[in-house]
Amino acid sequence: MNANLASELINSYHTPAIRHLAWLCQAPQLIHSPITFVPARYLPAHYADILKAWDRNIEPAPALLSEPPQRRLGFYFERLYQVLLEDLIGWPILLKNQQIQSSGRTIGELDFVVHNVKDNRVEHHEIAIKFYLGVSELDGSTLWYGPNARDRLDLKTTNLLEKQSRRTELPETIALLSESHITGPLTARIFMPGYLFYPDDQPAITPEYVPADHLRGRWMYAHDARAKDTSQWVVLNKPHWIGNWFQTEPPDTEHTQEALERVENKSVPQLFAVMRQDQQTEHWLETDRVFVVPGTWP
Structure with missing residues (x-):
């Protein structure tokens, strides 16, 4: 599957934040696990009509959708996820970005603690949006690096499954939750949509824990x-x-040429969309994604 995800629906929204939120509602994830959170199982059947109404008139929409996007993508993603949970699915958020302290130092953070109204349980959600580029190793394996090569898919997956999602089991977290009258055990959930970018000139091995329907792009030097x-x-x-x-x-x-020069001169990866013109609307639509990286990467 390429980067084009239900583009007919998503491209019908003119407000960028609502278009991004629509993508979030249906984007495949990069981890297949029993604790993966799938919004489609809980979204109301008419959620697209809600988004269309907000797109026509932004004033009644959640205020978070009207705020300027934050510079860091992770913060903006968290904001969209909050709207997804509270305003589309209708679950109360009990805690958000709650730091966990031990002996005066921060040992972790809870992304979201929410009340799953449908199943009547309290859930702990850890979330991330990620973009990884596959690099073939000499032994034939593939390592998947983020544009910032200190980030790696296998390390992030292990951290999410074995550490971040289990933070509510810590004594410090149990005490913290009790202060807010939240008693356990909490149900752990993870949500990590994103893209895998495959090398343009060689094969790459997809990790077995990545769902087959994940979004794909290409990368090249x-x-x-x-x-x-x-x-x-x-x-x-x-x-x-x-x-x-x-x-x-x-x-x-x-x-585009100026951006390619910046990649070479400043050694900073850059994401591009490959476009085609729709003959009916005459709009230019994304059909593929390409990450371009400097020769020194990763």
């Missing part, structure tokens, strides 16, 4: 990208890494 036809590429800046991109103007080839 800047010197290889320069040899490609990039006339249909556009630069994707945060927060538009979330959701499918579309625009009414043709791709700006000069802007």
Whole structure:
């Protein structure tokens, strides 16, 4: 499956935050686990109508959707997730970003503690949105690195499953929850949508814990990208890494070339969307995603 996810639906929203939220409601995740949280199981059947109403008139929509996007993608993602839980699914959030203290130092944080009204239980949700690029190793294996190569899919998965999702078992957390009159045990949930970017010139092995329907893109080095036809590429800046991109103007080839030069000169990876023009609407729609990285990466 490429980066195009139900684009007919998602591209029907003109407000970026609502388009991003619509993507969040249906995006496949990067971890298959018994504790993976699947919003589609709890969203109301008419949730798309709610999003369309907000898109037509943003004033009655949750205030978080009108705030300027935060610079850090993780914070913006958390904001969208809060709207998803509270305003679409209808679950009260009991705690959010609650730090866990031990002997005066912070030993962790709870992303969300929510009341699952449908199943009548308290849940602890740990969330992340991730983008990983597959690098083939000499032994034939594949390591999946984030654009910041200190981040790795296998390490993040282990941390989520074995540490972050189990923080409510700590004595310090149990005491913290009791202060808010929350008694356990809590049901752990993880939510990690995102993309895997496959190398453009060699095979890569997908981890067995990644669902088959995960979103895919490609990655390549800047010197290889320069040899490609990039006339249909556009630069994707945060927060538009979330959701499918579309625009009414043709791709700006000069802007794309400048971005490729920055990758080489400043050694900073850059995400691009590959576009095509829809003959009916004449809008330009995303059909693929490409991460371009400097020669020194990872």
